[in-house]
Amino acid sequence: MNHQAVQLSTLSARKTRVAATLKRFVGRWKPLVTLDRTDLAMSLRDDRSKARRPVCLVSERPFMRLFFPTALIAGALAFSPALAEDLTAISTTAMSITGDITLDDSEIVFSDGQSLAFDELVQDVFVVDGEEVSASVYSVAEPQTLELLNGNTLCGDGFVTYVATWAGMDDLTIVAMFDTQDVPGSDAEMCASFTYE
Incomplete structure (x- = not known):
């Protein structure tokens, strides 16, 4: 087997190992929130540890996409102290x-x-x-x-x-x-x- 064939074989083996690792990793997680096609953000949960990442506030509905940021800003302003x-x-x-x-x-x-x-x-x-x-x-x-x-x-x-x-x-x-x-x-x-x- 020549040197180039050995390199290709090694690269192929590495790709297979990486793909298998990714498959195992992704298989352990499942999405909690389904987003639109842009996939701006996703909240995932590890089924084994039950550790949660922050829940995404983006929604497929245009109204909700507008409502959540507006509500967050309004809430922040309501509870922030007045500037001196x-x-x-x-x-x-x-x-x-x-x-x-x-x-x-x-x-x-x-x-x-x-x-x-x-x-x-x-x-x-x-x-x-x-x-x-x-x-x-x-x-x-x-x-x-x-x-x-x-x-x-x-x-x-x-x-x-x-x-x-x-x-x-x-x-x-x-x-x-x-x-x-x-x-x-x-x-x-x-x-x-x-x-x-």
Whole structure:
């Protein structure tokens, strides 16, 4: 047998062994989900170990192909925390008392590192200059008076009980502080307001 015939024989034997190994391997697995012809993904189960791989959310039905990704994204957004917004002080009161702030649905953090934690969002409308606007009014988890920049406080000697935020002109953000016992309904009740961009 010449050298080329030996090589072909060896290659053929290797192919046979590989094919037999693959056949044994594939025979141990069975598909749990049947997909369309594109075979984007498949979930397989080993009958012997019962170990499972993640179940595929792709379906042959176009509606389901659209529904599952949409539902997953909506669910992720619903349970993800609100992103904190860094705001730059531009009003005189903001620059002299709070400095730049970081604001989200859980707290307001001032430039010196002190913060006011919110308990809950108590209303989403508010009266500003006699007109109702969309706003976020939060109750403060632990009403307090904070000494911030230059020894200034947010509400004089009063304890801050509520914080309201709304959009002002030119995409500015207004933050108002309240020391009222009841939920404030308008800017007429505030003890101080600060403007940021």
